[in-house]
Amino acid sequence: MRLPSYDEIARVEEQLDIWEAPFDQSLLIAGPPGSGKTILAIHRAQMIASAGTQVVLVTFSRMLRRLIALLTENNVPTFTMHQFVGQQHYRRKTGARGAPEVRPLVFDWQAMSSELARRAVRPEQVHIIVDEGQDLPAEFFRYVRRFVARTVTIFADEDQALTDQRSSLLDIKRAACLGDPILLSGNHRNTPEVSRLAEHFHTGRLPASEVHRSPSGERPRITHYSTLAAGAERIANWFSTRGGSVGVVVVHNQTGRQLQKSLRDRLKRGRVDMYTSDQRNEDEIDATTPGITILNKESIKGQEFDTVFIMEVDELLPCTKDAQRRVMYMLCARARDNLVLMHPGNRLPAEVLRSLPGTDVLERP
C-alpha cells in the first residue's frame, strides 16, 4: 500500500466529498478495488479522532487489521469484527466472557440482542468505521447501530464479497439505517492491463472503475508449473530480479507451507512470510515491505502487492458462478503492476481455456 498525500487525495474530487463530510454524519461508501477505501477509512478515522471523538476501525480479516495498524502506527484502535464484538460484549455485559455463538466464529446475534436490550444498552458517542463491510453479516450492522455507536462510516464493495455471511449494499444500507452509497469511481492501484483482466471476472452493478495509471506494457499471464518446486523457482527468480512486494495466493494452506519452505531454501536474502488463521501470526508480518507474502484468498482481502502470483488457479477456474467470479475479481485486483496466474500440470482443461480472455488481455497458450 502506498499512502497518497493529502494533495493527491484532495485532487480527486469525489474523495474530497468523503474527506469533508461532517464527522457526525453516517456514510455508506462503495468503491471498486483500488479506489482508496482503506486509505479514506484511515484518514476519516484520524480526522475524527483528532477532533476529539472516539473512533474505532473494524475490519473483516486479521491481515487487514494488521495492515491498518501498520499504516496508522497503531494510533487508531483497530479490530476485526470478531475481536470487536467479543470485547464489546464483555464491556457492556458486566464481564460475561465471550459473545454467544451458534457455532464457532458465528455469533448468536439474537441472543446477544435480547441480552443487551434487557440491560437497556444504548449506542454511545463513538464513531465506528468499517472497511470491507461486504464480508460482514447484516446483523453486525444492526447490532452496531442499536447498541454500540451513534455514527458509522461503512466502506464496502459487494462485487468483491467472499463470505457466506456477506452483505449486499442494500443489506448494509437497511441494517445500518444509511442513505444510498456514495460511489468511488477511480482505480488508483492497478495498471490498465491488470484492471482489464480483473474486469473480465467482474459481475455486479457497481460501474467498472476508471483506471488512472498509465499502461505498463506488461500483460498478466497464465503459466504452469510441473512441480511445486518448479513453481517456487519461478517466484524466487522473479523476486530476485524484480524485487518489490510479492503476494502469493494459495488455495490450500498446505501448498502455502511447502511453498514457503521451498522459497526460503532458494532465497538467501529476503522475507518469505505466510499467514494462516490458525497461526494468527499477522503481527509478525509486514506485507508492505519488499518480500514475499503467502496468503489464502480470505486473508489477502484488502491487501495490495507490486506483483501477485495466484497459485492453483485451476481450482478457481472456470468461473461458472458469480461467487467464483467475485473471488477472481478480488484476487486479480490485488496486483499493482504484475499478475501471474499459475496452475500445476502442463495443460489446462479446454473449458478453462475457453473461459479465459484472449491474448490481448492475457498472455496465454
Added chain:
Amino acid sequence: MKDVAVELPLWLEELRRTEVSNLVRSDPRSSGNTTFGLNREQALDAISWGQADFDAPHGHLTADDLALLYAYWNQKGHLEELVEAFRQCFAVSNTKPNNPIVVDVGCGPFTGGLALATSLGEAPFDYIGVDRADSMRRLGQRLADSALVPGQITCIWAPDMASVEWAQPPRWRDVLVIVSFVFASPSLDVGSMCDDLIALLRRLGNGSVTVLYTNSVRAEANCGFPEFDTRLKAVGFRSLARGKGEIGIARSGGSRVRGLWYAIFHRPRQTSLSLEGA
C-alpha cells in the same frame, strides 16, 4: 443559433454523393429533376416528410428506396443543425467529450453519428443507432462502414433501445443522447421511449449524460416534449438551454435561414447508487 452558413466537411459531401445522390440519380426511374420518378414534393410526400413507416413499401418504392429518398431530401438539413449544435456545445465548455457513448434515438441513416464525426474529427466514440425501420438501419450501417468516415467509431444498431446489445459493464463514460426529428413520428410513444432510455442509460453506467433534442419548429411536432422534459427532470436532468433557433444554410441559389426547435439537458455523473429505485 447563428447567421453564417453551416458547411459540411468535404468527406461528408463526398459520402453523400457516392452513397446517396449517385445511387438515386443513376437509378433508371430517375430522370431530370425527379428522384425515382418523383419530384421533390411527391418524394417528400412519399416519405411523409420523414414520418413514414420506412419499412412499408410505397407504390413502386421499396423500403430501401424510401430510406434513400429520406437521406437525399431530408438528412442534409438535420446534419447541418446537429453539426452547428455540437459546435456551439463544445465551444461553450471548451472541451469535447472523451470517448463518449452516443445514443442516437430514431437515428435514421446514421445522422447523429455523421454529425458527431464531423465535430470530433479523429476522436473515437461508441455509437448506438436505434431506429425501428430496418431500411434506415441498413442505410445507416452502409454509411457508417464507409472508409470516408473519419475516426474510430464502433457501431451497434438496434430496432429499439431495449434490444441494444451492449456487452460492456456499466462504466463512467460520458453519454451523449441525440433525439433529432423523431418526436413528430406517430410511431413514437414518448412515455415508453423515456422508460427505455432511462433503462438503457442505467446499463451504460454512471457517467454524465447530455441530451440534445432538435426538431422542427411546428408546435404539433413538439407536443410530446413537455412529457419528455418532465420525465428527464424526474431522473436528475437539468435543462440547460431550449428555444427556437435559426441556422444559416447554403443551398443552390444562395444562403437561407432554417428554423429549428432545440433543447439541451444534462445530468452530471451519478456518484450515488440508487439501491431501491431500480
